[in-house]
Amino acid sequence: MSVNQVSASQMSVSRAPGETRLRIRAAGEEDLPHIVRLDAEAFPSDPYPYFVLRQLLASFPDFVFVVADGEDLVGYVLSTPPNAAHSWILSLGITPGLRGQGLxxxxxxxxxxxxxxxxxxxxxxxxxxxxxxxxxxxxxxxxLPDPGGPRPDYFGPGAHRLLMTLSL
Ligand SMILES: CC(C)(COP(=O)(O)OP(=O)(O)OC[C@H]1O[C@@H](n2cnc3c(N)ncnc32)[C@H](O)[C@@H]1OP(=O)(O)O)[C@@H](O)C(=O)NCCC(=O)NCCS
Known part of the structure; x- marks a missing residue:
């Protein structure tokens, strides 16, 4: 499988002739069950609850993108809209069988x-x-990672996290 960037808004992955093509598109409300499944695949021990993903999708519809494989979804990313010119990426996940291929x-x-x-x-x-x-x-x-290293208990006891920031 080879990955080709077609444009900023669309990406295709070539497969054998006749097979479906993957493409990146904005998410819609109908994608919610797939995003819930992808989130559970990406974070099996601590997925976002269904209601949280519904509210994120409803609140930030312009900031959720998915990799579509026909009717199915194989990846997603979501961020917050900017607040004082700053945003957070809240989630990124690719279905296990398609990882390591550039998606x-x-x-x-x-x-x-x-x-x-x-x-x-x-x-x-x-x-x-x-x-x-x-x-x-x-x-x-x-x-770039926080110079101070991972923040202990950032997501609760034992759930340390490294914060990373990109200047655009
Ligand atoms: C993290 C994740 C989203 C990466 O997606 P992916 O499609 O597998 O990654 P890509 O194929 O686009 O690779 C991007 C980069 O990741 C790194 N990478 C990918 N696979 C890797 C591997 N097996 N080992 C080490 N680094 C790897 C490389 O830096 C790679 O860049 P390169 O292609 O120039 O070498 C995916 O592995 C995933 O869904 N993981 C579970 C959920 C998760 O951890 N999400 C992020 C939480 S913050």
Whole structure:
């Protein structure tokens, strides 16, 4: 499988002739059940509850993008809209069978382009300190970790998180 960036708003992944093509598009309310499933696949021990994802999708509809495989979804990213020119990436996940093929990077590129269009100056996110794949992806996009290192108990007892920020 090869990944080709077609434009800032659309990305396709070529497969054998006749197979479906993946594309990145804005999410809609009808995508909620898929996003709930993707979130549980990405964060099996601590997924967002259904009601939280519904409210995020309802509150920030212009800041949720998905990778669509026909009717199915295989990845998603969501951020907050800017507040004082600053946004947070709240979630990023690719279905396990399609990881390592450039889709996570494409989704991040898409949401960052959306945020740039909103004149966002900086973007933050939190990541589990041992999540080497995600940390490597964010570093390669220019995110810098908090100089103080991971924040202990950031998401509650034992749930340490590294905060990373990108200046746009
Ligand atoms: C993190 C995640 C979104 C990355 O998506 P992906 O589609 O697998 O990543 P990509 O193929 O776009 O790779 C992007 C970069 O990630 C890093 N990466 C990808 N796979 C990796 C691996 N197996 N080991 C180390 N780094 C890896 C590399 O830096 C890679 O850049 P490169 O292609 O230039 O080498 C995906 O692994 C995932 O859904 N993980 C579970 C949920 C999660 O951890 N989300 C982030 C929480 S903050």
């Amino acid at each position: 996570g990077r494409q989704l991040m590129t898409r949401i960052l382009s959306r945020l740039r269009a909103e004149s966002v100056h900086s973007v933050s996110l939190s990541v589990e300190p041992g999540n080497d794949t995600a940390v490597a992806l964010y570093r390669s996009l220019g995110f």
